[in-house]
Amino acid sequence: RKEVEQDPGPFNVPEGATVAFNCTYSNSASQSFFWYRQDCRKEPKLLMSVYSSGNEDGRFTAQLNRASQYISLLIRDSKLSDSATYLCVVKPGGYNKLIFGAGTRLAVHP
Amino acid sequence: NAGVMQNPRHLVRRRGQEARLRCSPMKGHSHVYWYRQLPEEGLKFMVYLQKENIIDESGMPKERFSAEFPKEGPSILRIQQVVRGDSAAYFCASSPLTGGSGNTIYFGEGSWLTVV
Numbered sequence: 001r002k003e004v005e006q007d008p009g010p011f012n013v014p015e016g017a018t019v020a021f022n023c024t025y026s027n028s029a030s031q032s033f034f035w036y037r038q039d040c041r042k043e044p045k046l047l048m049s050v051y052s053s054g055n056e057d058g059r060f061t062a063q064l065n066r067a068s069q070y071i072s073l074l075i076r077d078s079k080l081s082d083s084a085t086y087l088c089v090v091k092p093g094g095y096n097k098l099i100f101g102a103g104t105r106l107a108v109h110p
Numbered sequence: 111n112a113g114v115m116q117n118p119r120h121l122v123r124r125r126g127q128e129a130r131l132r133c134s135p136m137k138g139h140s141h142v143y144w145y146r147q148l149p150e151e152g153l154k155f156m157v158y159l160q161k162e163n164i165i166d167e168s169g170m171p172k173e174r175f176s177a178e179f180p181k182e183g184p185s186i187l188r189i190q191q192v193v194r195g196d197s198a199a200y201f202c203a204s205s206p207l208t209g210g211s212g213n214t215i216y217f218g219e220g221s222w223l224t225v226v
Binding site: 004041042043044045087096097098099100101102103 | 141143145150151152153154155158166199201203205214215217218219220222
């Protein structure tokens, strides 16, 4: 079983749609959680951290359920510029040894 | 303040040759991490280094791969006798601290290795 598993995608949605990505992780001792965005042939960039209380940044909302070891990302009012691969990332603890999911590809079309 | 600098950005090697990838961390950062991304996969941790020390190399293949972060100069990821399966994007990241809560890791733009 992979340490971090994500919906494989791709998700093809029209502009303005709401899309949700799911992620599960296997290490119950994991301490920190993130969503990264990666454009084609670019480095991953931090989109947002994920907290148990849930957090929102504009059109993006992230949720963490520690009991279920489940992380989600909701994107509302999708824009063409949201087209990218979204990576679920877990940090077990200690130093910055990040565990990445394989990513979910999102394509937003006009 | 320049970000994490990696070079070369693109590298083509024939099977059996050596590949050397360099990474200069952000100014003031003394912690360097190397990750590899195979096609259609997520990034995989390879090694974590501090100046002159390898802290965690649990993700490094047992043979042909080595990494260093000397007192002076960039961190180097060295791949000897490359094979086609080494073709991947290699990302370097740096941080000012060893970790702690939150995330203070910064990625370079990556080095794309193609083995022909």
